[in-house]
Amino acid sequence: MNTTAPDVKSKVSDEEWKLRVDLAACYRLVAHYHWDDLVFTHISARLPGPEHHFLINPYGWTFDEITASSLVKIDLDGRKVLESPYEINPAGFTIHSAIHAARDDAKCIIHTHSLNGVAVSATKHGVLPLSQQATFVLSSLGYHDYEGVALNSEEKPRLVRDLGDRLFFMLRNHGLLTVGPTIADAFLAMYLFESACTIQLRAQAASPELISIEPKVLEGAMMMAKMATRGGMGALPWPALLRKLDKLDPSFRT
Numbered sequence: 053m054n055t056t057a058p059d060v061k062s063k064v065s066d067e068e069w070k071l072r073v074d075l076a077a078c079y080r081l082v083a084h085y086h087w088d089d090l091v092f093t094h095i096s097a098r099l100p101g102p103e104h105h106f107l108i109n110p111y112g113w114t115f116d117e118i119t120a121s122s123l124v125k126i127d128l129d130g131r132k133v134l135e136s137p138y139e140i141n142p143a144g145f146t147i148h149s150a151i152h153a154a155r156d157d158a159k160c161i162i163h164t165h166s167l168n169g170v171a172v173s174a175t176k177h178g179v180l181p182l183s184q185q186a187t188f189v190l191s192s193l194g195y196h197d198y199e200g201v202a203l204n205s206e207e208k209p210r211l212v213r214d215l216g217d218r219l220f221f222m223l224r225n226h227g228l229l230t231v232g233p234t235i236a237d238a239f240l241a242m243y244l245f246e247s248a249c250t251i252q253l254r255a256q257a258a259s260p261e262l263i264s265i266e267p268k269v270l271e272g273a274m275m276m277a278k279m280a281t282r283g284g285m286g287a288l289p290w291p292a293l294l295r296k297l298d299k300l301d302p303s304f305r306t
Contacts, residue, residue: 057110057122057306058137071097072120074235074290075107075160076304080297081239082164083115087246089165090114093227094141096148097160097235104128106152108145110138119306128153143203147223150208151215151231158231160238164246169228172249178222179248181265182255186248187273194218198225220245236286239293 061069075097082088082095091112099105107123109115125134128149130142148161172179179189196214199207215221219241221229228245232238255262297304 057119060121067100069120071099072107072123073305075123076118076120077294077297078235078239079109079115079118080304081293087164087166088115093163093165094144094148095162098152104152105133108140111141119304121306146202146205147211150211154212155231157233160232160235161229162238162242163227163229164242165227166246168249168253169246170226171253173222173227174225180252181270182262183248183251185244185251187265187270188244189220189248190270191273192219193222195222195224232286234286236290240286240289
C-alpha cells in the first residue's frame with residue numbers, strides 16, 4: 053500500500069487544514085501511547101459548517117502513518133465528499149455516525165480497543181473511584197452492553213441512549229470512547245480514561261484491599277478539572293503534545 057498521500061492542502065480551507073493537522077496528530081498520539089489496535093478503531097472529527105462532513109482515517113493505515121493529507125473527507129453515511137485515493141471502513145463508522153448525528157457538541161470522537169480499557173470494560177463494576185483520574189471519568193460516564201461487532205445500524209439508537217450527554221463511554225467487553233467539542237478535549241478525556249483503567253488494574257493486582265474515594269469528593273470533579281487546566285481543558289496540554297510529535301516525527305503535518 054502506498055502511504056505517500058497526495059497533498060490536499062491547496063484544495064481545502066485554512067480552517068479545514070488546521071483540523072486535519074490536529075486530527076492527524078491525535079492519531080499519532082494514540083499510537084505513541086499504545087492505545088491503537090493495528091488498523092482498527094477510528095478517530096473522527098466534524099468539519100465546520102452546516103453539512104455533516106467528517107474527517108476519518110484511510111482504512112488499512114496504522115495510526116502512526118496518518119498524515120493531514122491522508123485523512124478522508126466523508127458525509128454522515130460514510131461516502132467520500134472530496135476526491136481521495138483511499139477508502140474507509142463504513143462498517144467501522146457505525147458508532148461514530150450515530151453519535152455525531154445525535155450530539156452536535158461531539159465534534160471529535162475517539163474510540164479505542166486498548167488492553168487496559170477492554171479489561172476494565174469486562175469487569176462487573178467498570179471504573180472504580182480509586183484515583184484522581186477516575187474522579188473525572190466518573191463525573192460523566194456511560195455504559196453500553198456488548199451487542200457484537202458494531203456493524204448493525206439498529207444498534208445506533210441504543211448507543212445514543214446509553215451515551216446521553218456524557219463525555220466518557222465504556223463499551224462493555226469492547227473498549228473505550230470519548231467525545232469532545234475539540235480534538236484536544238477528546239484526547240485529554242481519553243488520556244484520563246486510559247489512565248484510570250491502568251491505575252485500577254495495577255491497584256487490583258497489588259492488593260485486594262483498596263481505598264475508594266469518598267462520594268462527596270467525586271462531586272464537582274469536572275469543575276476542578278477546568279480549574280486545574282485554567283478553563284482550557286485539552287487546550288492547555290495540546291500545544292506541548294504537538295511539540296512532542298514535532299520532535300518525534302513531524303510528518304503528520306504533511
